[in-house]
Amino acid sequence: MAAEQSAAPRASGRIERARQSEARKLARRSFLRVSVFAGLALSTGAMAAGFLGFFNLRKPSGFGGTVNVAANRIPLPGAEPVRISEGKFWLVNLDGPEGDVLGVGGTGGLLALYWKCPHLGCSVPWLGGFNGAEVNFPGIVGWFRCPCHGSTYSRAGIRVFGPAPRPMDTMALSINSNGSVDVNTGAVTSGNNENPLRAVTYNG
Ligand code: FES
Numbered sequence: 001m002a003a004e005q006s007a008a009p010r011a012s013g014r015i016e017r018a019r020q021s022e023a024r025k026l027a028r029r030s031f032l033r034v035s036v037f038a039g040l041a042l043s044t045g046a047m048a049a050g051f052l053g054f055f056n057l058r059k060p061s062g063f064g065g066t067v068n069v070a071a072n073r074i075p076l077p078g079a080e081p082v083r084i085s086e087g088k089f090w091l092v093n094l095d096g097p098e099g100d101v102l103g104v105g106g107t108g109g110l111l112a113l114y115w116k117c118p119h120l121g122c123s124v125p126w127l128g129g130f131n132g133a134e135v136n137f138p139g140i141v142g143w144f145r146c147p148c149h150g151s152t153y154s155r156a157g158i159r160v161f162g163p164a165p166r167p168m169d170t171m172a173l174s175i176n177s178n179g180s181v182d183v184n185t186g187a188v189t190s191g192n193n194e195n196p197l198r199a200v201t202y203n204g
Pocket residue numbers: 117118119120121122146147148149150151162163164
């Protein structure tokens with residue numbers, strides 16, 4: 001009888017120890033599981049960030065995306081066009097009907113002209129001293145003129161000479177409240193004689 005009484009507490013002690021050991025194992029397993037999932041989540045996030053960074057998908061900038069032009073780089077009306085290398089365009093600030101050599105009703109403003117020639121793709125430079133008399137527009141000095149086959153364009157990108165099939169293409173442009181300009185170099189519109197009407201009024 002006395003032996004039975006002392007065996008009972010020993011058995012319950014063993015059960016309690018077994019329970020505690022099982023609880024510790026369970027806690028360890030849960031911890032490992034959480035760690036594995038956390039590790040997977042972190043590496044997946046890092047891979048996604050790397051992918052977006054590699055293909056520049058988060059916020060494309062530079063050519064193909066939006067190029068911001070600070071207010072102090074924007075030409076005054078009638079001043080020489082500014083070459084924006086990072087976006088492959090010329091930023092022109094037309095002074096009234098300037099550049100509207102065909103008289104479609106342009107009233108001036110900012111125009112972003114893609115510098116790729118619509119003929120065979122050469123980069124078109126601005127020639128500030130080129131005299132329009134050579135292309136039947138005497139009195140107008142300063143033209144875009146392609147070095148490859150001579151296509152010649154007004155300040156508004158209107159083709160007046162050479163083999164190019166159309167005027168220079170334009171890029172979408174919007175003005176920010178701080179006076180800077182965003183040019184979406186991924187939004188290119190084929191040039192046509194209405195180019196001067198695409199100019200956006202700019203007041204600084
Ligand atoms: S590529 Fe410009 S005129 Fe031919």
